[in-house]
Amino acid sequence: MTDTMRAAGISRFGGDVGPLELDAPRGPGPDEVLVEVRAAGVGNWDDIARNGEWDLGVRPPMVLGVEAAGVVTAVGSAVREVAVGDRVSVHSAPLRTQGAWAERFLVGAAEVAVVPEELRFDAAAAFAVPALTADQTLRDAVDVRAGETLLVHGAGGVTGRLLVALGAHYGARVIATGGPAGVETLTALGAAQVLSYSDTSWPDTARELGVDCAVNAVPGQAELVLTTLRDGGRLATITSDPPAATRGITPVEVYVAPDGPRLARLLGLLAAGTLPLEVGARYSLDQAAAALAHVRRGTHGTAIVVTSQ
Ligand SMILES: NC(=O)c1ccc[n+]([C@@H]2O[C@H](COP(=O)([O-])OP(=O)(O)OC[C@H]3O[C@@H](n4cnc5c(N)ncnc54)[C@H](OP(=O)(O)O)[C@@H]3O)[C@@H](O)[C@H]2O)c1
Structure with a gap:
């Protein structure tokens, strides 16, 4: 049978x-x-x-x-x-x-x-794709370094929140775009500044803050995020919308890839309360x-x- x-x-x-x-x-x-x-x-x-x-x-x-x-x-x-x-x-x-x-x-x-024993199955299940995406974007695509200013556009989402928390964990000054309800959450995750995406002048504010590297997590908005970067900055997008290279910036498209050892390290950060899910x-x-x-x-x-x- x-x-x-x-x-x-x-x-x-x-x-x-x-x-x-x-x-x-x-x-x-x-x-x-x-x-x-x-x-x-x-x-x-x-x-x-x-x-x-x-x-x-x-x-x-x-x-x-x-x-x-x-x-x-x-x-x-x-x-x-x-x-x-x-x-x-x-x-x-x-x-x-x-x-x-x-x-x-x-x-x-x-x-x-x-999975560390203190974590539940449901959190461990829903963590894998967004956490790997966030880490592969920050480490492999934009190679964010301590002390740099990192913009995360679309920070209110599941992947967005992980990008903010991981960026802060790696020592970046994180600027996040979020909705009105997201300010408290994103600040608690380590964002130094939260810009409201409903205020259309947010890209100007971000540019004035001096963005070294940026991640776009909002479909169709990588081009807009590109405008916030300094010349020679680094841009990655996770929404399949990379703009053409310009001003010494070569945008990178990121697609999540399986990686057990990396996932194990990230689950450790989730269990320690460093990352949210x-x-x-x-x-x-x-x-x-x-x-x-x-x-x-x-x-x-x-x-x-x-x-x-
Ligand atoms: N390439 C890859 O391998 C890969 C992997 C994972 C995810 N993704 C993609 O990345 C995107 C984000 O993923 P996610 O898991 O974070 O999605 P999600 O949990 O659905 O969150 C999307 C968030 O985007 C925010 N948002 C909507 N419109 C916005 C705008 N105009 N400006 C700024 N923020 C805006 C919303 O925040 P508020 O709630 O604050 O309004 C929403 O919570 C999705 O399109 C997903 O498919 C790609």
């Missing part, structure tokens, strides 16, 4: 999200790990995968989801990073068999990180469409998860 599992995803690219009943993943290959999923993250990027604009290497019927946390139930013969019974978090892409919105998730051993709502796998709709409506910096329990 074939082993099946409950999951959520799409039966065609661009179609609605719904429950799926699929074959459970095969056993792990030498470098793979099978995870019993306790929670999986839901983000804007899942809508991009739903539309077929993020090629995860799987065609419908396709389980969505690229981040999860759970318990390791089997490991491949060459796996040394984790063992059966470990609590892990993972961002995986391209997908080995299917996505994370499921009871089981087959991933690469190099993609997983052990607030879970705003939990949905069952059967309600995955509602979870994604919630993300589309906006969550004001809180993360959304689906669980199979």
